Amino acid sequence: MRANERVMARLAPAALAVAALAACGGGGGESARNELPAGIKEISATAYPATTAGTGATAATQDLLTGGIGKTGLGAAAAPAYADPANPTAAELRRNALYANYRGILDPSAGGGYGTLYGPNVTAQGQVTAGEGLVPGREYVAVLDDGTGRKQTVIAVQVPDSFSASNPCIVLGASSGSRGVYGAIGTAGEWGLKKGCAVALTDAGKGVGLHNLADDTVNRIDGTRATRTAAGAFSFFAAALGDAARAAYNAAFPNRIAIKHAHSQQNPEKDWGGDTLAAGRYALYVLNARYGTADKPVPFTRDNTLVIAGSASNGGAASLRAAEQDGDGLIDGVVASEPVTEMPATGAYGIQFGGAAVAGYGKTLAEYTTWGNIYQPCAALAADAALGEVSYYNFIGLAAMTARATARCDGLAAKGLVAGATTAERAADALARLHAYGWTADNDSMHNAHYGLGNGPVLSAMYTMAYGRFGVDANLCGTSFAAVSATGDVVAAAPAALAQSFATANGTANGAPAGVVYNDAVGGAKAWQFAVSPSTGVADLGLDNALCQHALVSGRNPATGAALTAASTPTKAQSDAVRAGIAEVLHSANLRGKPAIIVAGRSDALIPVNNNARAYTALNRTIEGASSKLRYIEVTNGQHFDAFLPLSGFDTRFVPLHPYFNQAMDAMWAHLKNGAALPASQVVRTTPRGGAPGAAPAITAAHVPPFAAVPAAADQIGFAGTSITVPR
Numbered sequence: 001m002r003a004n005e006r007v008m009a010r011l012a013p014a015a016l017a018v019a020a021l022a023a024c025g026g027g028g029g030e031s032a033r034n035e036l037p038a039g040i041k042e043i044s045a046t047a048y049p050a051t052t053a054g055t056g057a058t059a060a061t062q063d064l065l066t067g068g069i070g071k072t073g074l075g076a077a078a079a080p081a082y083a084d085p086a087n088p089t090a091a092e093l094r095r096n097a098l099y100a101n102y103r104g105i106l107d108p109s110a111g112g113g114y115g116t117l118y119g120p121n122v123t124a125q126g127q128v129t130a131g132e133g134l135v136p137g138r139e140y141v142a143v144l145d146d147g148t149g150r151k152q153t154v155i156a157v158q159v160p161d162s163f164s165a166s167n168p169c170i171v172l173g174a175s176s177g178s179r180g181v182y183g184a185i186g187t188a189g190e191w192g193l194k195k196g197c198a199v200a201l202t203d204a205g206k207g208v209g210l211h212n213l214a215d216d217t218v219n220r221i222d223g224t225r226a227t228r229t230a231a232g233a234f235s236f237f238a239a240a241l242g243d244a245a246r247a248a249y250n251a252a253f254p255n256r257i258a259i260k261h262a263h264s265q266q267n268p269e270k271d272w273g274g275d276t277l278a279a280g281r282y283a284l285y286v287l288n289a290r291y292g293t294a295d296k297p298v299p300f301t302r303d304n305t306l307v308i309a310g311s312a313s314n315g316g317a318a319s320l321r322a323a324e325q326d327g328d329g330l331i332d333g334v335v336a337s338e339p340v341t342e343m344p345a346t347g348a349y350g351i352q353f354g355g356a357a358v359a360g361y362g363k364t365l366a367e368y369t370t371w372g373n374i375y376q377p378c379a380a381l382a383a384d385a386a387l388g389e390v391s392y393y394n395f396i397g398l399a400a401m402t403a404r405a406t407a408r409c410d411g412l413a414a415k416g417l418v419a420g421a422t423t424a425e426r427a428a429d430a431l432a433r434l435h436a437y438g439w440t441a442d443n444d445s446m447h448n449a450h451y452g453l454g455n456g457p458v459l460s461a462m463y464t465m466a467y468g469r470f471g472v473d474a475n476l477c478g479t480s481f482a483a484v485s486a487t488g489d490v491v492a493a494a495p496a497a498l499a500q501s502f503a504t505a506n507g508t509a510n511g512a513p514a515g516v517v518y519n520d521a522v523g524g525a526k527a528w529q530f531a532v533s534p535s536t537g538v539a540d541l542g543l544d545n546a547l548c549q550h551a552l553v554s555g556r557n558p559a560t561g562a563a564l565t566a567a568s569t570p571t572k573a574q575s576d577a578v579r580a581g582i583a584e585v586l587h588s589a590n591l592r593g594k595p596a597i598i599v600a601g602r603s604d605a606l607i608p609v610n611n612n613a614r615a616y617t618a619l620n621r622t623i624e625g626a627s628s629k630l631r632y633i634e635v636t637n638g639q640h641f642d643a644f645l646p647l648s649g650f651d652t653r654f655v656p657l658h659p660y661f662n663q664a665m666d667a668m669w670a671h672l673k674n675g676a677a678l679p680a681s682q683v684v685r686t687t688p689r690g691g692a693p694g695a696a697p698a699i700t701a702a703h704v705p706p707f708a709a710v711p712a713a714a715d716q717i718g719f720a721g722t723s724i725t726v727p728r
Contacts, residue, residue, distance in 0.1 A: 034288040037281040043141040050134035063134040064158045067095030070132025071120040093223035096503035102186040107645040111698040124194040154181040162196040169197035172309040174318035178261040178507030180207035200283035204275040205268030209237025209260025223502025239472045257514040258472035262465040270584040273321025310335035333668040334596035337661040341616040349618040354728030360438045361610040370550035373456035378409040379430035380448035407540035415559040438611040446605035457528040460549040467581025477548035478520030481509040488530030518542045552578040589619040595629040597664040601638025618724035632681040648694035655686045682711035
């Protein structure tokens, strides 16, 4: 098969049905036929021979892992060029999406470990080679839908040429964050392909689905852009607005963009586990279709194929959810790095840190994200939160951010939401309120960076919209998404930015190309960084917007404590919808006895461990007891974004978590294949690189020591009754 040959590209639904009926054998093992799993529509199958590597616009040969650009290309600061930047091809977009997604979650710098501790040129056994690490094989793309044409979860099953039919294995890789189908290529993808496993990647109902309402253009499933009409059934996402409704919305709010994760009205998070399991079932179907024979149409089943679900962040959460929901026994083991775990009521379990009970823990993503969105700008001014060389305003190039954060402190004080007569006192109180909500002192210096990059405003807007199943025209808390100018005004999105969005965007409103806009700001709609709040009359980073979003989650006005009503902003009905959506995404923490390893960074300020990894591990223990096979690895000096590590100040203070994801996957493999003991739950004490900010010395293995076979007593994580005990 020639490179990039599409053997099922854009098949009509009828043809797909015929193809499915013609196949024989079963994905689950009970059937004598290889039946296409329910809801799956196959899109394409492509061979990637990976015979050459190149970064130019004409480099046509690709591979499964790097898009044909190899270790050198992935490590290059500049993305590969397009032959026509205004009209990139699907193949070019795939190549650049692999580049962007790999770099989006890993540190691609040589000093940070790329090419030595991890990377395409590092073998599965850890040997550093001089090669480019290209992985030849075939990639099968399909879409999972619920019959509405609106779910459109994309699955890409990658089968390397090194796959062994006599030693079959599958790695399930749900995307991190809101990323598209290649969002786990640097984690599950790289590890699994090096092992010779089939890798089942999925966007889990998220991904880069940008509906530009001004010209009615959308992303197709393959990433290219077209009008909604021209895209038809291959539209990845389009807002549920008829032409008249779209025209009316455009007149009131011109140049806005609908985003799939926020506006699909599917609450995709509730399906992350099911989508991951569906990807695994489709992987079995693909393997049986390729290797099955007339005598043995179903050579691979869940009983004879090793299946590991492993990913990071939201992908880690999807891996845990899949194990919780796996009633058929498809998954053999789970690895979740820094997972977002939506915790139910905390009465059943507790957390002890350094011998003392933790007070604030076990809150949901919506709770702590919207709370942080209120307090982080002010708290970032506290002395204990200083990260001088990487201040939050330097991140986004706005020297005025200090004044706006000060105004946020003033506004909070005026509403009785912080105490203190000076900015320093108010900032210290804001930081204390974050501590009471689950953050720790290890997170203090990260608040400025997280807020400066817009994590609070972006996630608070997107997740409340998603949970409540609100359409783009709901104007929830006066929030929308759009491209903005350097002064925060809404502008038309650049055509080239939209054309390349499949590769450059990450599925959120992070500004590429759409950012968070506060429609109700004084003087007209403004980006959150510039917003003047109606209640304060000053530029305070949209305090009123932040308070409204937390009210959606809590059901009460944060300033007065009053319950929401039909006449309040937001309304009780809006809050009820959001809270109903949150209830749909809570974890059970029952892993059905499956072996699992959770890895988390103690300094993670985005997904704080008290609300996530520690809490989940404790709740699992109350359910599965001493028979639980869950192990928890907490890494000191580890934070959420390895991609931040090349930045000045991060390079000297923090270490990458990615080597520990790989160690956890290796440990799970050894346990499942050879019966090796799982690592004990423990704190791994790392050593930051130090040196001058922006010029830290190169990392070595000594900075990131491996799991201890028998951790020292001072490093052991255990349990006291129903509480997890974590040493300081």
